[in-house]
Amino acid sequence: MSEPTVDPRKKIRELPIGTEIELTPPDGRTWHGIIVPATEFSGSEIVVLKLASGYNVGLEVTEKDVLTVIAKPKRTRTARPASPESAPAAVPQGPWVALLTTGGTIASRVDYHTGGVKPVRDEKEILSAFPALDAGGPVRVLPVFERFSEDIVPADWVELAGHVVEAFRQGARGVVIAHGTDTLGFTAAALSFMIRNPPGPIVLVGAQRSPDRPSSDGFTNLPAAIQVARSGDLGEVVVVMHDGVSDDRLAIHRGTWVRKMHSSRRDAFESRNAPPLGYVVGGRVQLGAEARRPSSAPLRAETHLDERAVLVTYYPGLSPVRLRRLVRAERGLVIAGTGLGHVSRAHLRGLKRLIERGLVVGMTTQCLEGGTDPYVYATGRDLLRAGVVYLDDLLPETAYAKMLWALGQSDDPAKVRTLLLEDQVGEFVTRRQLEGGP
């Protein structure tokens, strides 16, 4: 089948992934293998073959090589088509849990032929990856969207909130949302403000290691999240992730208190200013006194968000001119200020003028731990007088989510300021204790 007249460099590019070939360079050895996708960082003239031993090798194809096609690609098992219509889901027996997938690391699988990551689409697929996930009762999988979490925007929070409310209305005991970890904290905070009086747990969960790795934390995180959701004994938005780098203890964090504090560790998520609400240890859910129980009040969706706000970390070079450019078309500004909640005094006049024109300015601390306090230094007192709203110990991200929600509730800046200062869902810690004793 070899066609020496055709340039092998050109021909090999035209062969589909999965083609079994032999490649013989002029100096002897014949390579026999299956064409697999080259990595993004491979040289452009490199072809990657999978050998019978399982190793992949990168080969530079030259003009003089002899290329022989041995076999066309075998049809690989592709993901089952998602067709809930053709396979009507049986009405689950007993309390069921809704599992919403959004395309993060946890509910996806690597496709080695395309090199891409594909989301899990249905119960069968997720149960094959996580056997015994439905041991305690049915799990209904609902793919909502497919995004890396850095691609998620506030409109996605609104869509998610709608699905959560719908799941509860259909009788779900709890809802689990599998989510990429990068912006999981933002989503958790936003859902906390948008979904009022939840009748059961809303559990966000992610994985710091992809499930194509045997060591993925998803293998413990997801079952624990399902368990927390099924326990039903919680009426708020929480995040369930590893509490330490061991697999035997997971923490349950309040959605408004939690932040990703490490780029790669399993225990990246931490509650700031307070301990977690509870733990999952040895397969048992333990909730502390702070955890909010399911509400008997009617479930309410306050999903109107106004996105005209920015979150800005103050830094020494942030001049009033730069800041003014940033907020030109905005209704709200959340500042992660220095220390107890400060920006340079050079901003006093500008901020005062912006606030007078209707901008709502919320102050948090870039220290992340501890609260803000306007009374300790003169700068704070002056900012307060200028109309800056001090948001105590809200995380900057939580304050931003709260800002979008509050702006969505009212056009009146005074009303928005009031909503920001009020305790909506237990987001202020206020009482900050020495962790683990002195």
Added chain:
Amino acid sequence: MKAGLEIHQQLATHKLFCPCPSELSEEVRGTVRRRLRATEGEEHALDPAAAFESSLGLSFVYEVVPTSCLVDLDEEPPHALNSEALDVALTVAFLLHATPLDEILVMRKLVVDGSNTAGFQRTALVAVDGWVEVDGHRVSVETICLEEDAARKVAETGGEVRYRLDRLGIPLVEVATGPDLRSPEEVQKVAQTIGALLRSTRRVRRGIGTIREDVNLSIEGGTRIEIKGVQELRLLPTYAQQEIGRQEMLLHVKEELHHRGATHPPGSVIDVSDLLRDAGDGPVASALKREGSVLAVALPGFHGLLGSSGEGAPRFGRELADYARTTGVRGLLHSDELPAQGLDSSHVDKVRSRLSLGAKDAFVLVAHPDPAKARTALDQVLHRAALALTGVPPETRDPLPDGTSRYSRPLPGRDRMYPETDVPPVRPTQEHLTRLRERLPESPDTSRRRLREQYSIEPDIASWLLQEGEADRFEALVGRGHPVPLVLRLLTHDLPAFVAVPRAEPTAEPSEAVLDAILNALAEGRFAKEGVVPVLEGVLVLGRSVDEAARSAGLSPFSRAELEALVEAVLDRNEPLWRSRREAALSPLMGDVMREVRGRRDGKEVAELLRVALTRRLGTPGPPS
């Protein structure tokens, strides 16, 4: 027989995917507990070895040492491939006449026995198609890989395996020969030759466990079996020999089973606890006392095949027990070895009748406090018994200190390999490869010849220096002007003697500078060569200077005049002795003198002085008797 070797050599560079030092440690700072799950490879198929390990449901404890970092703990992505280690691997490839690949891609090899925190070992194929010549026979070298070493197993207790992280990530060069080896002796020779070649790069770690061999072996009618991780080179022929015997035994069992018309064992597991309540002391009684169960399976046609054909010969019963043990039980009882272990013939009869066994049938019992454990163990027994009909099942086996091996897991296939997407591929430039090729170390053969000729030393001394990696130091010290015999004595006698003494860990390395200082002191007569070991002790363990060490070892200088006076005094004291025994008294007299000057004056010098003095005295008449 047909055999191939995989030789794994640790490199003396930092770790393969992080900057941590490649050092073992005894200081444990804490532990981390994990579980692993088998995942699918690129072809969406589960690897049999990985599926097996995952099915055991083990939990893993990792001991964190001061040199551990987040990469070791799988808490951070791997850093780029260690380029220094890659250079060593490429150098080895050139020494073995192999061809490097255009682009080097790091793969993940699924290993879910816990020895890698990630659940896979990272490995890269670096070069192919080499050869090495041993006694005129050219043995093919199929592949040269660069991979990370696994964590060190430190303990294993029911359902939990404990590993230390220090070894994880140390770079390994893996040299795999073709199946060209024809005898157990050749296996060892090839291992020696490739080992010497690896050491010639001078970039390899030394000491126990730094080089490990896997033997792949099959006999006619048998199957390729991998004996993984042999650390004792001298046992290689024994492992090969034992494996030949084991495969012969398995082929015999297969033949006999077919002869008896045996088929797949039916596979039902039956509780026989109630029949054995009155068992005497033994595993059955102890499991029942702890409210456990005794479960049994029938093995039709296996009667008489489970025991041994002679003392020390391989037994099929052991194959069954090995499979059972992988599930965490301690062992099993089979009918060919009963009555024993607290069971008498009435117990055996009762079990046989409960299982409705015929004369040619056998049974296996597992007693365990947890009936579920016993059941999993018997599932493995049934699985293994079924495989007996096929002869030799492909396996990975662990070498044991007695030269036999033990089943570890099924032989992995290609489904366990998939790309490591966290590490970019490496493309060595032609200039870089040329530079490495131009700077290849001298081959062991050339070195041996040159050492012999240049320094006029015995062939086996030259071999020893190369084997032990001391050739460089030898040449450097001789180059500093020290006499060859003194340097050789230091390297071949004193240093090994120092190392052999059990003591607190040395705080310093016996560096070239230290050895140079000692040789200088020797040359100046500040102490004698007998004092080298105590001086090494003082310098390397207690951190003293050479002179301080000599002084505190009681090796203060002893002048020639003092020695002459001592000799005369000893002769005075022992006049009756040398009068009666004449020249034969030399040896006891020598002992008396050396007791006082050992390590301070040279023994040869003492002997010479004493001989002259004694001859002189014997020449003069003694007092009249």
